Amino acid sequence: MTVSRTSATQQPTLRHLEQLMAQLLDGVILLDPTGVILSANAAALAMHGVATMTELGTNAEDYARRFTLWAPDHRRLKHRDYPIFKVLAGESIPDMMVEVAPAGEDEARWVHQARDVTMDVDGGEPDYLAVVLSDVSGQYDAEARFSAMFRANPAPAIIVRQKDMRIVSANPGFLSLTDFLPDQLVGRSLFGLDLLGCLPDRSAVRRQMEAGGVVPQTDTELLVADGSRRLVLFAGQPIDVTDEDALLLTFADLQPRREAEQSLAASERHLQAVFEMAPVAMAITSDADHRIVSVNAAFRELSGYDDAAALNHTADELGLWEDAAQGSATETKVAERGSIRACEARLVSRSKEPVDCLISAETINVHGSPCVLWVYQDVTERCRSDAELGEAIDEVLKDASWLTRSILDRLATLRKPAPRPAPVELSPRELEILDLICDDLDDAAIADRLSISRNTVRNHVARIYGKVGTSRRSGAVVWGRERGMGSKRD
Numbered sequence: 314m315t316v317s318r319t320s321a322t323q324q325p326t327l328r329h330l331e332q333l334m335a336q337l338l339d340g341v342i343l344l345d346p347t348g349v350i351l352s353a354n355a356a357a358l359a360m361h362g363v364a365t366m367t368e369l370g371t372n373a374e375d376y377a378r379r380f381t382l383w384a385p386d387h388r389r390l391k392h393r394d395y396p397i398f399k400v401l402a403g404e405s406i407p408d409m410m411v412e413v414a415p416a417g418e419d420e421a422r423w424v425h426q427a428r429d430v431t432m433d434v435d436g437g438e439p440d441y442l443a444v445v446l447s448d449v450s451g452q453y454d455a456e457a458r459f460s461a462m463f464r465a466n467p468a469p470a471i472i473v474r475q476k477d478m479r480i481v482s483a484n485p486g487f488l489s490l491t492d493f494l495p496d497q498l499v500g501r502s503l504f505g506l507d508l509l510g511c512l513p514d515r516s517a518v519r520r521q522m523e524a525g526g527v528v529p530q531t532d533t534e535l536l537v538a539d540g541s542r543r544l545v546l547f548a549g550q551p552i553d554v555t556d557e558d559a560l561l562l563t564f565a566d567l568q569p570r571r572e573a574e575q576s577l578a579a580s581e582r583h584l585q586a587v588f589e590m591a592p593v594a595m596a597i598t599s600d601a602d603h604r605i606v607s608v609n610a611a612f613r614e615l616s617g618y619d620d621a622a623a624l625n626h627t628a629d630e631l632g633l634w635e636d637a638a639q640g641s642a643t644e645t646k647v648a649e650r651g652s653i654r655a656c657e658a659r660l661v662s663r664s665k666e667p668v669d670c671l672i673s674a675e676t677i678n679v680h681g682s683p684c685v686l687w688v689y690q691d692v693t694e695r696c697r698s699d700a701e702l703g704e705a706i707d708e709v710l711k712d713a714s715w716l717t718r719s720i721l722d723r724l725a726t727l728r729k730p731a732p733r734p735a736p737v738e739l740s741p742r743e744l745e746i747l748d749l750i751c752d753d754l755d756d757a758a759i760a761d762r763l764s765i766s767r768n769t770v771r772n773h774v775a776r777i778y779g780k781v782g783t784s785r786r787s788g789a790v791v792w793g794r795e796r797g798m799g800s801k802r803d
Contacts, residue, residue, distance in 0.1 A: 340446035348373040360448050373397045383412040396427035424453035475558040478503045492538035510534040525551045543568040600683035603627045617663030635659040651676045669693045746773045751799025
């Protein structure tokens with residue numbers, strides 16, 4: 314900037330300039346064209362952490378020896394690139410930003426925004442040169458902190474300039490989410506790039522952003538580098554830590570949730586298909602009021618009740634249990650235990666036909682609500698066959714004089730089969746000893762093999778006999794080998 318006066322009587326003196334400078338909030342360093350520092354106001358001295366002009370420097374070279382300057386990216390400047398030397402060289406420096414520290418220090422203390430002023434009285438060569446400084450350290454620190462936070466924040470985010478909706482910056486989280494490179498985004502129009510898709514009201518969102526308003530959380534489909542889109546939740550907030558009005562847009566990735574929901578929906582469809590096609594009758598009831606919420610094809614065939622007749626009704630309302638008290642007790646048992654297995658019961662179909670079933674039930678969760686899955690295994694034919702066999706045996710036994718004793722015993726067993734033995738549970742040590750017994754090792758050999766006493770072996774053998782139901786070693790061997798134990802299997 315050049316200031317000139319043509320009237321000699323109105324020429325300002327250095328004293329006039331100093332008086333003017335003293336009133337300024339900006340710092341001013343006044344030079345003559347040879348580089349001598351003629352004056353500096355209090356603001357300029359404070360911006361360099363000195364109290365006198367002598368500490369500032371007598372000329373440009375002295376100033377450069379006393380202070381170190383860096384570019385905004387902390388690249389150290391050569392002396393010729395200092396604002397004071399650029400002004401002496403006749404270069405214009407509108408709003409040049411520099412970091413400043415006393416010579417010998419590696420960290421900047423202040424950030425100055427410098428501009429030049431040239432003064433002459435006759436329109437010829439300049440009589441005075443001035444470097445005008447503004448201390449922007451606070452703003453610069455805020456911007457630096459925001460920039461560091463913006464880069465370090467794992468949440469995907471971009472900064473958009475308000476006046477033209479162009480992208481100014483994208484943080485690593487956003488680049489990682491979209492696989493874009495910075496050059497593919499910075500300087501591009503947010504809406505021209507069509508970065509935000511499937512907005513509920515695209516025009517309204519754009520108006521809010523252009524007006525610098527807050528954009529509430531909104532679902533959108535975010536464009537990614539390969540041309541596909543990801544479901545995200547985004548929001549916009551105006552920010553004032555940049556040189557110009559801008560908005561910070563932040564994003565939360567909802568794509569994993571979408572994929573999980575799609576996977577869950579597919580699983581539910583598969584389970585529904587399995588439920589419907591299962592050959593055994595099944596029904597689902599609400600845990601709260603025992604009302605039927607779903608039945609499969611086998612249940613409809615077994616009971617005679619279609620969906621319209623069965624759904625939203627209880628088993629009591631349908632008269633499904635032949636013994637209503639047994640049905641109520643079974644439902645209570647399921648509520649208390651969470652499940653039942655193979656409980657014998659007789660149901661009554663819609664046509665009033667009795668149906669003998671083995672009933673199992675399990676508490677499950679359907680769409681977040683507790684329910685009960687009921688499984689009805691139809692054993693009517695088996696029961697009928699057993700009954701017919703029993704009647705035949707009874708007829709035979711009425712005149713059994715011609716049958717041998719062994720045949721009679723066999724028939725009696727068929728008529729009233731012996732109870733099924735309870736499953737045998739052997740401890741790991743007992744299994745180990747029985748395995749060695751099945752290999753024909755005696756107690757002494759087993760004790761040596763397992764490094765235990767013979768008394769301990771005998772105690773284990775006695776418990777094994779009791780559990781498998783034998784009193785002889787040969788009986789234990791037969792029992793064990795029938796179950797694949799020992800190396801000498803039959």
